[in-house]
Amino acid sequence: MVSRNRIILSCTYWAFVLYIFIPLILMIVMGFKDSKFIGFPIKSWTFDWYISIFSDYEIIYSFGYSILIAIFSTLISVIIGTWIAVLLEGRKFWGWSPVFGLMILPALVPGIISAIAFRIYARWLGIEPGMGAIIWAHAVHNVPFVTIVVMARLSTLPKSQIEAARDLGADPLLTFIRITLPYLIPAILGASIFCLLLSFDDFVRSFFLGDYNATLPVLIFAMLRSGMSPEINAIATIALILTAAIGIWAERFTRKTNKDNKI
Amino acid sequence: MKTENIVHIDKVSKKFGTTTAIEQLSLDIKHGEFVTFLGPSGCGKSTTLRILGGFEIPDTGKIILEGKDVTKYPPEKRQVNMVFQDYALFPHMTVSENISFALVLKGLNKNTIIKRQNEIMTFLQIQEYGNRYPNQLSGGQRQRVALARALAPNPALLLLDEPLGALDAKLRTQVQRELKSIQRKTNKTFLFVTHDQEEALTMSDRIIVMHNGRVEQDGSPEDLYYRPSNRFVAEFIGETNFLSGKVISLNNSIVGFDWYGYKIFGASNWGIPKKGSNITAALRLENLILSKVSPKTTNKVQGRILNKTFQGSRLLIEILIENTDEILLRAFIDNKTAQEIGSGIIWLGWHTESMAILND
Structure with a gap:
């Protein structure tokens, strides 16, 4: 019975893996096809699409633009998110739950609704569409993810660590810098990677709050309107490899630090 | 000002919500004494220690440390160090970094720090573990590091909150003897908290038995054992x-x-x-x-x-x-x-x- 369960389980697992990976593999394969028409059969292979995107100023520019937005919005959300986590975790005050709920809200509001709301709010405040507005919207959207991850980590920090630092002469600020922050690093790093990827991936907010400069997803969307091209597959493949590499590295780093910090 | 009593606890009371942890506690502790607070869990012994360490502020009463009223002082402003039950070693720092933590914060120069660090590590026989991280040490070694870290800044008073609880029985008796000899050699005042009567009898000069936030009896191990004053x-x-x-x-x-x-x-x-x-x-x-x-x-x-x-x-x-x-x-x-x-x-x-x- 045990072995039959194992077979069923592993079949389900591999079916799921195939379900996820077949589209990705197809996408990658089509990026090397020597024809503008996407689909089988593939008669000959080429690197032309990769060469063409690397020589396309617009694509390179939007790629850099997306990364810049991702970095700045991540920095902002990490600082604010960690700050909120430290204020909320382990504290009891009247109205804690509503405050926590409000903090979570930006992550739950559908993208399209928050994008429109941001657009209206930005106009009302007199903020021009463009990089600043996109960074602002991405940062607000990402704060809850940082807060939740950091709060979870913070809740496992033994209280005696803080007390020991105070006991040995550190004031609350020094204790935070020397003890709490190093303990939070794996969580902050994990949250940062997640924020970077969320921001890099975002289309709706960037579309509604952007000016004539397009982020990568917005550019791909624009390219799609003039027809599907293997160029898009090539861009997507590069983005996939980059994000996967960052994700795997972050996961390994977090696991290693978690293990080191365990006593 | 040098007074004979290092600690004077004056009518201290502490409540957590509706439960009374300590009620009208008054005590004097002399220089160089090994004093144990003994009692069942919830008797107020740990709270007493935490009040002395500055982690809890008493509702009423005063704490006088070396002639100075420190009742409202935060932990970092007190000449008191604590060995925690779980040791609370900093996992991201090496043994030497843990030990020098307080010395660096005191703003001592590098040579003084290294000298003191080596001194205390040699004294506790942990000099070879300087570059290790706490998770690379055994329970007994961690216990020594925790003790070294607390002794490094040369506190007037050392607080020990059930520091032997995590050790196995055999190691425990060995550490008990060591702790006592360390206390004799350093001639420091040790305040030790335990619920283990045998531990208290073995190590202490003086035992304070607590129950429901009050002192039941205060005397030498022999007094307590052969001349208990109440049931x-x-x-x-x-x-x-x-x-x-x-x-x-x-x-x-x-x-x-x-x-x-x-x-x-x-x-x-x-x-x-x-x-x-x-x-x-x-x-x-x-x-x-x-x-x-x-x-x-x-x-x-x-x-x-x-x-x-x-x-x-x-x-x-x-x-x-x-x-x-x-x-x-x-x-x-x-x-x-x-x-x-x-x-x-x-x-x-x-x-x-x-x-x-x-x-x-």
Whole structure:
């Protein structure tokens, strides 16, 4: 019975893996096809699409633009998110739950609704569409993810660590810098990677709050309107490899630090 | 200002919500004493330590440390260090970094820090672990590092909150001896918290037994063991027979009382009860002398052996006392005595000073 369960389980697992990976593999394969028409059969292979995107100023520019937005919005959300986590975790005050709920809200509001709301709010405040507005919207959207991850980590920090630092002469600020922050690093790093990827991936907010400069997803969307091209597959493949590499590295780093910090 | 008492606790009370942790606690602790707070969990012993460390602010009362009122001082402003129950070593720092943490914060220069760090590491025999991280150490090694870290800034007072709880039994007795010798060598005041009576008896110069936020008894290990002043202390430490009766005679601190027609004498270390009042006396199991013939002790009764339980180096004997309402007394005797007395009717005797008259 045990072995039959194992077979069923592993079949389900591999079916799921195939379900996820077949589209990705197809996408990658089509990026090397020597024809503008996407689909089988593939008669000959080429690197032309990769060469063409690397020589396309617009694509390179939007790629850099997306990364810049991702970095700045991540920095902002990490600082604010960690700050909120430290204020909320382990504290009891009247109205804690509503405050926590409000903090979570930006992550739950559908993208399209928050994008429109941001657009209206930005106009009302007199903020021009463009990089600043996109960074602002991405940062607000990402704060809850940082807060939740950091709060979870913070809740496992033994209280005696803080007390020991105070006991040995550190004031609350020094204790935070020397003890709490190093303990939070794996969580902050994990949250940062997640924020970077969320921001890099975002289309709706960037579309509604952007000016004539397009982020990568917005550019791909624009390219799609003039027809599907293997160029898009090539861009997507590069983005996939980059994000996967960052994700795997972050996961390994977090696991290693978690293990080191365990006593 | 150098006063004889390093710590003066003045009528300190602390409540958590509706539960009282400490009530009107007053204590003086001398320089160089090894003082143990002993009691069951929730007795207020840890809270007392945490108040001294600055982790809790008392509701009322004062804490005077070396002549200075530190009641409202935060932990970082007190010349007091603590060894935590879970050691609380910083996992992202090496052993040397953990130990020098307080020294760096004091703003000492690098050479002084290294000198002090080496000194304390050599003293505790952990010099070879300097570059290791806490998760690469065994429980006993971590315990030493925690002690080294707390001693490094040369505190006036060292607080130890059940620091041996996580060690296995064998290592524990070894560390107990070491801790005591470290305390002697450094001549520092150690305040130790434990719920383990054996630990307290082994290490302390002075034991403060606490119960429900109050001090039940404060004295040397011998005092507490042989002269408990009340039922709680007698029950909490060691094994005890309790004998109750009406006071019939008083001679200084020697109290005579009637116990099922036997006239029994005990010693009181807290005062003199009223004649005719009902009192209870505590008698340690090993203080009973058993023999076939009438013993030469002040107190003696006859009884019949009911049960013998082998306990390794000794036997636990239960004796049904003659002419009582089936009262049982328990005694510890060695194997040789057990063979001599055999079974059946025997004599039990004990000295006046080995029976303590209790205050409740």
